Amino acid sequence: MQGNxxxxxxxxxxxxxxxxxxxxxxxxxxxxxxxxxxxxxxKAAPEDWRQKGTIREFDQKEFxxxxxxxxxxxxxxEHGGLYFPHSCMAEDKHCNIHINMAGCWGSNDYWAKxxxxxxxxxxxxxIILLFPWV
Numbered sequence: 286m287q288g289n290x291x292x293x294x295x296x297x298x299x300x301x302x303x304x305x306x307x308x309x310x311x312x313x314x315x316x317x318x319x320x321x322x323x324x325x326x327x328k329a330a331p332e333d334w335r336q337k338g339t340i341r342e343f344d345q346k347e348f349x350x351x352x353x354x355x356x357x358x359x360x361x362x363e364h365g366g367l368y369f370p371h372s373c374m375a376e377d378k379h380c381n382i383h384i385n386m387a388g389c390w391g392s393n394d395y396w397a398k399x400x401x402x403x404x405x406x407x408x409x410x411x412i413i414l415l416f417p418w419v
Contacts, residue, residue: 339368
């Protein structure tokens, strides 16, 4: 890993001075079939994503095929998070969706608050983020 990492006890790479979110999104978006993607817009300033979109919880059980006991064994939490940039709510607007597998730290909105950069890019690049929580 590049940069000057400061381990805040969460094992994340967002403190390392390396734009992991930007690198991931650039790679994924530029390799979509039929994509006309050329480059990411600049990230929103920290916390600006709140004015540019909405985060909502969703019930993850709805997408699990099995009974309640099987769901409990899956390690998925009851709710996940979904971020919609306001620009993506316009009729006939094309937006990409990115599933951001988070792991086991924090709460549903941890990834928005932690500074990984993913939500900051989503706010300015018409990307809907899905945060399943396990």
